[in-house]
Amino acid sequence: xxxxMQIPQYQHVQEGExxxxxxxxxxxxxxxxxxxxxxxxHPVFLIxxxxxxxxxxxxxxxxxxxxxxxxxxxxxxxxxxTDVGTYFCAGYSSGSRLTFGEGTQLTVNP
Amino acid sequence: xxxxxQTPRYLIKTRGQQVxxxxxxxxxxxxxxxxxxxxxQGLQFLFEYFSETQRNKGNFPGRFSGRQFSNSRSEMxxxxxxxGDSALYLCAxxxxxxxxxxxxxxxYFGPGTRLTVL
Numbered sequence: 068x069x070x071x072m073q074i075p076q077y078q079h080v081q082e083g084e085x086x087x088x089x090x091x092x093x094x095x096x097x098x099x100x101x102x103x104x105x106x107x108x109h110p111v112f113l114i115x116x117x118x119x120x121x122x123x124x125x126x127x128x129x130x131x132x133x134x135x136x137x138x139x140x141x142x143x144x145x146x147x148x149t150d151v152g153t154y155f156c157a158g159y160s161s162g163s164r165l166t167f168g169e170g171t172q173l174t175v176n177p
Numbered sequence: 178x179x180x181x182x183q184t185p186r187y188l189i190k191t192r193g194q195q196v197x198x199x200x201x202x203x204x205x206x207x208x209x210x211x212x213x214x215x216x217x218q219g220l221q222f223l224f225e226y227f228s229e230t231q232r233n234k235g236n237f238p239g240r241f242s243g244r245q246f247s248n249s250r251s252e253m254x255x256x257x258x259x260x261g262d263s264a265l266y267l268c269a270x271x272x273x274x275x276x277x278x279x280x281x282x283x284x285y286f287g288p289g290t291r292l293t294v295l
Contacts, residue, residue: 076217089288100283109267109286110220155220156282163235165284167212 071158073168081176086143088171090156097159099101099132104170105152113141129155146175179204181270189293195256197288202270208232208285209251211243214265222260223266227250227273254258258294265289 070093080086090099098117102110114123116132116139121157124132129142139158143150160166182201202209202227210233212225222235223227226245242254249270255262 094224102284102286109274109288110269110284112283112285141203164222164225165210167220 068165069158069160069163071156071166071168075171076169077159077172077174077177079144079174082148083145084144086150086173088154088156088167088173089141090141090158092137092158092160094137094160094163096136099159100157101130101139102155102157102167103152104155108152109114110155128168131166139149142175145155146173147177148177151175181268181285183266183268183290184280185290186288187291187293189295190258191295192258192260194258195254196258196292197252197254198266198268198292200251200268200270200287202251202255202268203285206272206273206285207249208273208282209245209249210269210271211251211253212267212269214267214289215263220267223253227252255292260294262279263292263294265291 072091074089100115101113103113104110114130119136120134127144131140141164148155152171155170156168157165184199209224212220214220218221224243225233229245240256245251267286267289268272269286271282271284
Protein backbone atom coordinates (compact mmCIF):
# COMPACT_ATOMS: atom_id res chain seq x y z
CA UNK A 68 0.00 0.00 0.00
CA UNK A 69 0.85 3.64 -0.18
CA UNK A 70 3.42 4.83 2.32
CA UNK A 71 4.35 8.37 3.23
CA MET A 72 7.60 8.90 5.07
CA GLN A 73 8.58 12.09 6.79
CA ILE A 74 11.93 13.23 8.13
CA PRO A 75 13.26 14.27 10.50
CA GLN A 76 11.09 12.95 13.31
CA TYR A 77 12.33 15.67 15.67
CA GLN A 78 14.00 19.02 15.12
CA HIS A 79 15.24 21.45 17.74
CA VAL A 80 16.22 24.93 16.59
CA GLN A 81 17.12 28.25 18.09
CA GLU A 82 14.66 31.01 17.45
CA GLY A 83 15.60 32.71 14.21
CA GLU A 84 17.05 29.61 12.59
CA UNK A 85 15.46 28.00 9.56
CA UNK A 86 13.65 24.66 9.59
CA UNK A 87 12.80 22.14 6.90
CA UNK A 88 10.81 18.92 6.97
CA UNK A 89 10.70 16.47 4.08
CA UNK A 90 8.02 14.13 2.93
CA UNK A 91 8.47 11.17 0.55
CA UNK A 92 5.86 8.90 -0.91
CA UNK A 93 6.25 5.36 -2.21
CA UNK A 94 3.77 6.18 -4.99
CA UNK A 95 3.02 9.14 -7.22
CA UNK A 96 0.62 11.49 -5.50
CA UNK A 97 -2.37 13.36 -6.87
CA UNK A 98 -1.89 16.03 -4.26
CA UNK A 99 -0.28 16.60 -0.91
CA UNK A 100 -1.53 18.43 2.14
CA UNK A 101 0.28 19.86 5.13
CA UNK A 102 -1.09 20.12 8.64
CA UNK A 103 0.18 21.62 11.88
CA UNK A 104 -0.62 20.29 15.33
CA UNK A 105 0.20 22.51 18.28
CA UNK A 106 1.07 20.80 21.59
CA UNK A 107 -2.15 19.58 23.16
CA UNK A 108 -4.12 20.48 20.06
CA HIS A 109 -5.39 18.80 16.95
CA PRO A 110 -4.07 18.91 13.38
CA VAL A 111 -5.02 22.02 11.46
CA PHE A 112 -4.86 22.25 7.68
CA LEU A 113 -2.16 24.53 6.30
CA ILE A 114 -2.10 24.07 2.55
CA UNK A 115 -2.62 21.73 -0.39
CA UNK A 116 -0.30 21.32 -3.38
CA UNK A 117 -1.56 19.77 -6.59
CA UNK A 118 0.74 20.59 -9.51
CA UNK A 119 4.11 19.09 -10.28
CA UNK A 120 6.87 21.44 -9.10
CA UNK A 121 4.39 23.71 -7.36
CA UNK A 122 5.69 26.19 -4.80
CA UNK A 123 3.44 28.05 -2.41
CA UNK A 124 4.25 30.52 0.30
CA UNK A 125 2.47 31.55 3.46
CA UNK A 126 4.44 34.34 5.12
CA UNK A 127 7.59 32.58 6.43
CA UNK A 128 6.45 29.12 5.29
CA UNK A 129 7.38 27.76 1.86
CA UNK A 130 5.84 24.56 0.54
CA UNK A 131 7.15 22.63 -2.44
CA UNK A 132 5.82 19.68 -4.41
CA UNK A 133 8.39 17.67 -6.31
CA UNK A 134 8.50 17.41 -10.09
CA UNK A 135 7.73 13.69 -9.90
CA UNK A 136 4.94 14.34 -7.39
CA UNK A 137 6.48 11.86 -4.96
CA UNK A 138 8.03 14.26 -2.50
CA UNK A 139 7.35 17.53 -0.79
CA UNK A 140 8.95 19.88 1.68
CA UNK A 141 7.99 22.56 4.15
CA UNK A 142 10.55 25.24 4.92
CA UNK A 143 10.15 27.81 7.69
CA UNK A 144 12.40 30.86 7.55
CA UNK A 145 13.53 32.49 10.80
CA UNK A 146 11.54 30.32 13.16
CA UNK A 147 9.56 31.85 16.00
CA UNK A 148 8.29 30.28 19.21
CA THR A 149 4.81 30.29 17.69
CA ASP A 150 6.03 27.76 15.11
CA VAL A 151 6.34 25.06 17.77
CA GLY A 152 4.31 21.96 16.99
CA THR A 153 4.22 18.85 14.87
CA TYR A 154 4.01 19.23 11.12
CA PHE A 155 2.36 16.46 9.14
CA CYS A 156 2.29 15.89 5.44
CA ALA A 157 -0.56 13.85 3.97
CA GLY A 158 -0.53 12.43 0.49
CA TYR A 159 -3.36 11.27 -1.69
CA SER A 160 -3.17 8.82 -4.60
CA SER A 161 -6.03 8.20 -6.97
CA GLY A 162 -8.05 5.20 -5.89
CA SER A 163 -6.49 5.29 -2.46
CA ARG A 164 -7.01 7.37 0.60
CA LEU A 165 -5.26 10.23 2.36
CA THR A 166 -2.12 8.87 4.06
CA PHE A 167 -0.35 10.85 6.75
CA GLY A 168 3.35 10.93 7.37
CA GLU A 169 4.61 10.36 10.90
CA GLY A 170 5.17 14.06 11.45
CA THR A 171 8.10 16.24 12.41
CA GLN A 172 8.03 17.64 15.92
CA LEU A 173 9.57 21.11 15.98
CA THR A 174 10.76 22.77 19.16
CA VAL A 175 12.06 26.33 19.14
CA ASN A 176 14.35 27.59 21.87
CA PRO A 177 13.89 31.30 22.56
CA UNK B 178 -19.92 27.51 11.28
CA UNK B 179 -19.29 25.23 14.26
CA UNK B 180 -16.29 22.95 14.06
CA UNK B 181 -16.03 19.23 14.50
CA UNK B 182 -17.05 18.14 17.97
CA GLN B 183 -16.09 14.96 19.76
CA THR B 184 -17.46 13.49 22.95
CA PRO B 185 -16.33 12.67 25.45
CA ARG B 186 -13.07 14.58 25.57
CA TYR B 187 -11.51 12.31 28.16
CA LEU B 188 -12.23 8.73 29.09
CA ILE B 189 -10.71 6.24 31.49
CA LYS B 190 -11.53 2.57 31.09
CA THR B 191 -10.14 -0.72 32.28
CA ARG B 192 -8.93 -3.64 30.23
CA GLY B 193 -11.70 -5.76 28.78
CA GLN B 194 -14.27 -3.01 28.76
CA GLN B 195 -15.71 -1.47 25.65
CA VAL B 196 -16.02 2.17 24.67
CA UNK B 197 -18.02 4.27 22.23
CA UNK B 198 -16.76 7.60 20.96
CA UNK B 199 -18.87 10.13 19.13
CA UNK B 200 -18.09 12.65 16.42
CA UNK B 201 -20.28 15.38 14.97
CA UNK B 202 -18.88 16.75 11.70
CA UNK B 203 -19.08 20.27 10.41
CA UNK B 204 -22.54 20.99 9.08
CA UNK B 205 -22.73 19.92 5.44
CA UNK B 206 -19.73 17.62 5.60
CA UNK B 207 -20.58 14.08 4.59
CA UNK B 208 -17.27 12.31 5.06
CA UNK B 209 -15.93 11.36 8.48
CA UNK B 210 -12.59 9.72 9.13
CA UNK B 211 -11.16 8.37 12.36
CA UNK B 212 -7.52 8.30 13.40
CA UNK B 213 -5.60 6.95 16.34
CA UNK B 214 -2.69 9.03 17.54
CA UNK B 215 -0.07 7.73 19.94
CA UNK B 216 3.31 9.30 20.79
CA UNK B 217 5.80 8.49 18.06
CA GLN B 218 3.22 6.75 15.86
CA GLY B 219 1.76 9.68 14.03
CA LEU B 220 -1.79 9.47 12.78
CA GLN B 221 -2.93 5.92 12.19
CA PHE B 222 -5.98 5.69 9.94
CA LEU B 223 -8.87 3.69 11.34
CA PHE B 224 -11.72 4.10 8.86
CA GLU B 225 -13.64 6.54 6.72
CA TYR B 226 -17.38 6.84 6.29
CA PHE B 227 -19.31 8.60 3.59
CA SER B 228 -23.09 8.64 3.38
CA GLU B 229 -23.39 5.97 6.07
CA THR B 230 -21.06 3.59 4.20
CA GLN B 231 -17.55 2.62 5.19
CA ARG B 232 -15.33 3.66 2.28
CA ASN B 233 -11.90 2.80 3.60
CA LYS B 234 -10.51 0.81 6.50
CA GLY B 235 -7.09 0.84 8.08
CA ASN B 236 -5.10 -2.05 9.50
CA PHE B 237 -6.74 -2.36 12.87
CA PRO B 238 -8.24 -5.48 14.46
CA GLY B 239 -11.94 -6.18 14.33
CA ARG B 240 -12.30 -4.87 17.88
CA PHE B 241 -12.39 -1.44 16.26
CA SER B 242 -15.62 -0.66 14.48
CA GLY B 243 -17.59 2.36 13.46
CA ARG B 244 -20.72 3.60 11.87
CA GLN B 245 -22.23 6.74 10.44
CA PHE B 246 -25.77 7.96 10.81
CA SER B 247 -28.00 9.69 8.29
CA ASN B 248 -27.12 13.09 9.76
CA SER B 249 -23.41 12.30 9.13
CA ARG B 250 -22.63 11.95 12.82
CA SER B 251 -20.30 9.05 13.45
CA GLU B 252 -19.41 6.74 16.27
CA MET B 253 -16.54 4.40 16.76
CA UNK B 254 -16.51 1.47 19.14
CA UNK B 255 -13.63 -0.41 20.65
CA UNK B 256 -14.46 -3.68 22.34
CA UNK B 257 -12.35 -5.70 24.76
CA UNK B 258 -10.01 -2.81 25.47
CA UNK B 259 -6.29 -3.44 25.74
CA UNK B 260 -3.62 -1.28 27.39
CA GLY B 261 -2.23 -0.49 23.95
CA ASP B 262 -5.50 1.16 22.95
CA SER B 263 -4.65 4.16 25.12
CA ALA B 264 -4.39 7.01 22.66
CA LEU B 265 -5.90 10.20 21.33
CA TYR B 266 -8.70 9.34 18.93
CA LEU B 267 -9.26 12.02 16.34
CA CYS B 268 -12.20 12.45 14.08
CA ALA B 269 -11.98 14.51 10.90
CA UNK B 270 -14.70 15.60 8.56
CA UNK B 271 -14.51 16.80 5.00
CA UNK B 272 -16.78 17.97 2.21
CA UNK B 273 -16.50 15.03 -0.12
CA UNK B 274 -17.60 16.19 -3.55
CA UNK B 275 -19.78 13.34 -4.62
CA UNK B 276 -17.90 10.06 -4.74
CA UNK B 277 -15.08 11.21 -6.97
CA UNK B 278 -12.00 9.45 -5.69
CA UNK B 279 -9.69 11.46 -7.96
CA UNK B 280 -9.40 14.22 -5.41
CA UNK B 281 -9.67 14.78 -1.74
CA UNK B 282 -10.68 17.66 0.42
CA UNK B 283 -9.27 19.31 3.48
CA UNK B 284 -9.68 17.33 6.66
CA TYR B 285 -11.10 19.31 9.57
CA PHE B 286 -10.13 17.66 12.81
CA GLY B 287 -12.00 17.65 16.06
CA PRO B 288 -10.27 18.12 19.42
CA GLY B 289 -10.10 14.37 19.97
CA THR B 290 -11.01 11.97 22.73
CA ARG B 291 -8.18 11.04 25.07
CA LEU B 292 -8.70 7.39 26.02
CA THR B 293 -6.74 5.87 28.86
CA VAL B 294 -6.96 2.13 29.46
CA LEU B 295 -5.86 0.93 32.88
